[in-house]
Amino acid sequence: MPVVPMAKVAVFGHLAVKEKVLKALQRLGAVELIAPAAEQPAAESSPLELELSELEFAIKLLDSVGGRKKSFIESFAPYKEPVAPQTLENAARETDWRGLVAQLKDYEARLANLQKLTATLRSDSELLSPWQALELPLDQLVCTTYCCFLTAVAKTRNLSRLQAKIAAAAPASLLQPVHTTKDRAYLLIVYPASSAAAFRQLLRPLALESVNLPATPRPPKAEIAELRRLLAEALEDQARITGKIRELLRHQTSLTYVYDHLFQLHLAELAARKLAQTEKTFLLTGWVARQTLPKLAAELDRLSPLTALQTTDPTPGEIVPTLIENPPLFYPFELITRIFGLPAQHEIDPTGPLSFFYLFFFAICLSDVGYGLLLALGAYYYLRTLTLSEGGKKLLLLLLWGGVLTIFVGIATGSYFSIDIKQLPPLLQRLQIIDPIKNPLNVLLMSLAIGVFQNLAGIAISFYWKVRNHEYLNAFCDDALWIFFLSVLVGYAAASALGAPVGGLFARLALVGALLLVVTQGRNEPNIIKKAISGLLSLYRTTSYLGDTLSYSRLLALMMTTSIIGMVVNIIAGLTRDSVPVVGYLLMVVILIGGHLFNLVVSVLGAFIHAARLQLVEFFGKFYLGGGREFKPFRQQTRYVIIK
Amino acid sequence: MDIGISFAIGGAAFAAFLAAAGSAWGIAVAAEAAGGVLTEDPDKFGRLLVLVALPGTQGFYGFLGAFYIMMKINLLGGGLPVSLSAGLQLFFAGLPVGIAGLVSGYYQGRAAAAGIFLIAKRPEETGKAIILPAMVETYAVLGLLATILLVSGIKL
Numbered sequence: 095m096p097v098v099p100m101a102k103v104a105v106f107g108h109l110a111v112k113e114k115v116l117k118a119l120q121r122l123g124a125v126e127l128i129a130p131a132a133e134q135p136a137a138e139s140s141p142l143e144l145e146l147s148e149l150e151f152a153i154k155l156l157d158s159v160g161g162r163k164k165s166f167i168e169s170f171a172p173y174k175e176p177v178a179p180q181t182l183e184n185a186a187r188e189t190d191w192r193g194l195v196a197q198l199k200d201y202e203a204r205l206a207n208l209q210k211l212t213a214t215l216r217s218d219s220e221l222l223s224p225w226q227a228l229e230l231p232l233d234q235l236v237c238t239t240y241c242c243f244l245t246a247v248a249k250t251r252n253l254s255r256l257q258a259k260i261a262a263a264a265p266a267s268l269l270q271p272v273h274t275t276k277d278r279a280y281l282l283i284v285y286p287a288s289s290a291a292a293f294r295q296l297l298r299p300l301a302l303e304s305v306n307l308p309a310t311p312r313p314p315k316a317e318i319a320e321l322r323r324l325l326a327e328a329l330e331d332q333a334r335i336t337g338k339i340r341e342l343l344r345h346q347t348s349l350t351y352v353y354d355h356l357f358q359l360h361l362a363e364l365a366a367r368k369l370a371q372t373e374k375t376f377l378l379t380g381w382v383a384r385q386t387l388p389k390l391a392a393e394l395d396r397l398s399p400l401t402a403l404q405t406t407d408p409t410p411g412e413i414v415p416t417l418i419e420n421p422p423l424f425y426p427f428e429l430i431t432r433i434f435g436l437p438a439q440h441e442i443d444p445t446g447p448l449s450f451f452y453l454f455f456f457a458i459c460l461s462d463v464g465y466g467l468l469l470a471l472g473a474y475y476y477l478r479t480l481t482l483s484e485g486g487k488k489l490l491l492l493l494l495w496g497g498v499l500t501i502f503v504g505i506a507t508g509s510y511f512s513i514d515i516k517q518l519p520p521l522l523q524r525l526q527i528i529d530p531i532k533n534p535l536n537v538l539l540m541s542l543a544i545g546v547f548q549n550l551a552g553i554a555i556s557f558y559w560k561v562r563n564h565e566y567l568n569a570f571c572d573d574a575l576w577i578f579f580l581s582v583l584v585g586y587a588a589a590s591a592l593g594a595p596v597g598g599l600f601a602r603l604a605l606v607g608a609l610l611l612v613v614t615q616g617r618n619e620p621n622i623i624k625k626a627i628s629g630l631l632s633l634y635r636t637t638s639y640l641g642d643t644l645s646y647s648r649l650l651a652l653m654m655t656t657s658i659i660g661m662v663v664n665i666i667a668g669l670t671r672d673s674v675p676v677v678g679y680l681l682m683v684v685i686l687i688g689g690h691l692f693n694l695v696v697s698v699l700g701a702f703i704h705a706a707r708l709q710l711v712e713f714f715g716k717f718y719l720g721g722g723r724e725f726k727p728f729r730q731q732t733r734y735v736i737i738k
Numbered sequence: 739m740d741i742g743i744s745f746a747i748g749g750a751a752f753a754a755f756l757a758a759a760g761s762a763w764g765i766a767v768a769a770e771a772a773g774g775v776l777t778e779d780p781d782k783f784g785r786l787l788v789l790v791a792l793p794g795t796q797g798f799y800g801f802l803g804a805f806y807i808m809m810k811i812n813l814l815g816g817g818l819p820v821s822l823s824a825g826l827q828l829f830f831a832g833l834p835v836g837i838a839g840l841v842s843g844y845y846q847g848r849a850a851a852a853g854i855f856l857i858a859k860r861p862e863e864t865g866k867a868i869i870l871p872a873m874v875e876t877y878a879v880l881g882l883l884a885t886i887l888l889v890s891g892i893k894l
Contacts, residue, residue, distance in 0.1 A: 703872045
């Protein structure tokens with residue numbers, strides 16, 4: 095039984111053993127806790143949460159100065175070091191992690207300040223750089239008794255016009271270009287203090303942009319030198335502090351240990367909030383798989399005599415969480431089921447049935463001996479060498495099986511790295527059953543036939559499940575009749591295509607099937623007219639079955655994509671060998687390896703997705719709703735390591 | 739005779755470039771979304787790359803359609819004589835994959851971008867995020883199939 099039956103349990107105990115019980119449950123990871131229905135006071139944030147976020151910050155800061163580097167593969171399947179729980183606890187006790195975090199926080203604050211400082215210094219010296227020719231200390235550029243100074247920028251092409259205008263309107267003023275580039279002119283303007291307001295009025299319509307320079311006691315050139323000196327100092331400080339952070343890198347591993355240790359405590363703390371408690375006792379309720387019930391009872395017995403375990407009935411309407419468990423052969427395909435959603439407690443687990451189809455479709459889409467071999471070997475290698483999460487392991491196992499089956503399909507289609515079959519040994523030529531490039535129509539028909547078969551299999555599963563749940567009428571009307579009707583239609587189509595004499599018989603049978611469907615499909619409607627209408631309309635579902643079947647034509651398309659792109663790689667490689675002198679052979683090898691690897695990755699992605707889609711949309715549509723809620727037991731969860 | 743082969747090549751060219759343009763467009767849409775998510779969380783690069791690559795298949799389908807037409811007229815091996823009407827037929831046969839690829843490439847890119855945002859918030863749902871844009875791709879596959887079947891049915 096792949097959907098594991100669940101039991102609802104209640105555990106009572108004395109408050110004295112509460113921590114111990116929680117710790118044991120966490121280690122066991124077998125119970126999903128149910129929060130009591132009564133209103134809980136809003137949870138305060140615990141000090142642990144703050145500490146965890148500080149640790150995370152410290153670990154990330156160390157990462158940024160060259161901590162753990164992640165390879166490309168790791169970004170899919172992060173590596174986690176297996177560590178004993180005692181090591182984690184020791185790290186938390188023995189490392190002065192609070193000190194480390196405080197120190198790192200201090201460094202980070204100083205770095206942030208320095209960053210701000212360097213940004214200001216840079217922008218200041220940029221502002222001053224066009225004014226270097228000005229030899230006056232900048233704090234003297236203010237209005238004195240007799241004259242005022244103004245620094246401004248104008249367009250270079252307007253310069254002579256500006257000069258003329260100002261000279262005409264205020265003869266006592268002076269306009270001096272300090273620095274001119276191709277399009278901007280930096281100007282120092284001196285005008286009499288007595289007519290300051292009038293002069294500003296005069297400037298307004300002119301295209302001038304006044305510039306506020308910092309009032310420093312030095313001329314711009316000296317000021318820039320000073321700024322540069324400060325900047326160099328700041329950068330030096332920055333490098334020094336980064337260096338100090340880097341010195342702390344050796345503590346990073348310990349910090350990750352501490353993090354994961356505190357994380358366990360935090361999880362236990364969260365779990366404790368779901369407990370009901372009196373002055374002396376606590377009560378926890380939760381879900382547990384029936385099969386692990388004895389183990390749980392034994393563990394509690396061993397722990398303390400002050401606890402008691404009781405199985406209770408679920409309250410009506412309560413949603414029982416789902417745990418699926420499959421034999422090793424089907425286990426990787428839970429991945430595909432999970433994409434859709436887990437079965438509800440009363441549903442069938444589709445993992446077993448879909449696994450055959452999925453593998454087969456995957457292999458058809460890839461259909462090359464070479465690619466299958468590479469994929470299987472690659473998956474096997476990573477399975478052996480990487481420490482993987484559950485999902486990663488399933489994915490690699492699935493690719494491993496897929497690769498192996500692809501080898502067989504590849505033999506049948508005569509595809510070996512898309513090499514022309516005529517150049518291969520006669521034995522392999524004889525093993526070829528069909529050439530998809532030469533006979534796309536046959537492969538298309540085969541794909542559609544597979545589609546018909548899987549559609550019927552889907553309805554058959556629905557039939558089986560309804561019979562098992564004693565819904566005989568529904569099983570007969572909704573599933574058996576449709577299987578009959580659809581098979582007869584397919585038979586009729588095949589007979590007329592082949593010109594077989596049984597076509598007439600099939601046509602009559604189809605008519606019978608259609609009549610039966612019209613009579614039965616409206617059976618849940620309240621009156622005879624509605625019954626008739628919805629019975630008739632039900633025949634329309636035939637088109638949806640037709641659409642579902644056509645969807646399997648993608649098998650042909652993906653098969654051809656793989657082999658034709660491989661073929662193109664071979665052709666291009668051959669052309670380079672023939673047309674490039676000397677290094678032609680080398681180039682050919684590079685193109686062959688790069689091209690086929692690329693094709694492998696793209697084709698595996700396509701095969702994975704499209705094989706999955708056919709299960710999720712076409713196959714599941716016949717019998718599966720996937721309304722289950724995942725069973726999430728209270729357990730050890732980690733971020734950086736795996737607890738042994 | 740020449741005009742026939744020109745039309746055939748036109749068909750191959752349209753199949754390849756329309757579908758490739760669709761892919762480029764779709765990938766750009768998805769990559770923009772991924773770039774945004776990566777500013778927050780660079781560790782998601784691997785997962786997002788898969789989604790960004792999804793609208794890339796249309797380009798391959800178009801190329802495949804083009805290659806199928808090229809094989810039909812044996813273009814790389816010197817070229818077979820193609821009548822004007824066969825050339826026109828090949829031209830039209832190239833359009834399904836080209837146009838379906840162009841449109842579905844763009845829209846698959848948008849669906850992939852939505853999947854990317856899904857992963858940004860719920861990385862554990864990567865599987866679902868990958869399947870949704872694949873729904874769009876179905877119609878590029880149908881376009882390719884139409885082209886292949888049309889081409890294989892044409893008599894030169």
